[in-house]
Amino acid sequence: MQNKLNNIYAFLKANRKYNKLIQVSAYQAALMPYNTVPEKVYSLLHQILNSQSQVKMNKSAEFFQSISANKNALNSFAGFLKAIGGNANTPLTFKALHLLLQGKPSWGNKTAALFVKAVYHCHIGYAKQLHFWKDVPTSITKDDEMYLPVDAVINFIFKEMGNSCPNTFIGINNYIKKSLPNSDFDIWDDIWFWGFITQNSQNKKRVLAWNENKYWNLLNSSKDAKTIAETEVLANEFIKIIKN
Secondary structure, eight states: OHHHHHHHHHHHHHTHHHHHHHHHHHHHHHHTTOOSHHHHHHHHHHHHHTTSTTOOHHHHHHHHHHHHTTGGGGGSHHHHHHHTTOOTTOOSSHHHHHHHHTTSTTOOHHHHHHHHHHHHHHHTSTTGGGOOOSSSOSSOOTTOOOOOOOOHHHHHHHHHHTOOSOSSHHHHHHHHHHHSTTOOHHHHTTHHHHHHTTEEEETTEEEEOOOHHHHHTSTTSOOSHHHHHHHHHHHHHHHHHHHO
């Protein structure tokens, strides 16, 4: 199992450009139409929350009403942490952002992890040209951490690998951190992309197989024939790693 995890991580690290294009395009769509920082933050929150399949409108409205009451708080990372329940003792960390946001109405662990990932990408990662806050941490320190946004797609991948960890948000995150403590969770995040485009339904069950229809349904995926052909080859390589 350890070798399989190492091979998956190496695959994800070597093939970042495919998911990078999709994610950066999504961040651009959320951020670039707006001029002020509060508008950008509100838009990014809205995009991520409403990308989920079962958003409870009453709860999401409660959340957006609460942060709209003081939009100036959205001008900084520290201000946003305070707006979602932090105080003077709250550290300016990605972990603090996740822990506070996941407890807000309509969010939860997975969706909070998606927002934290977006903040990371837009300030430290491959979309840092889109930065909007000046006080975001410049690195992940030993006292900080990020989380993989575990959902049904990622759960299925870990189940197919035959791992012994619980197929839950906490179970999979702890399993990776224990098994590969020095790995980068920004890179692990790409497992969703490869997992999504390699899952099909067969006799009402999920199976691993290249799914071009799912690829076409990703709004910002490259639709040229060359990229699709490359992606299919790599998707089959990903499947082989999972199954072997």
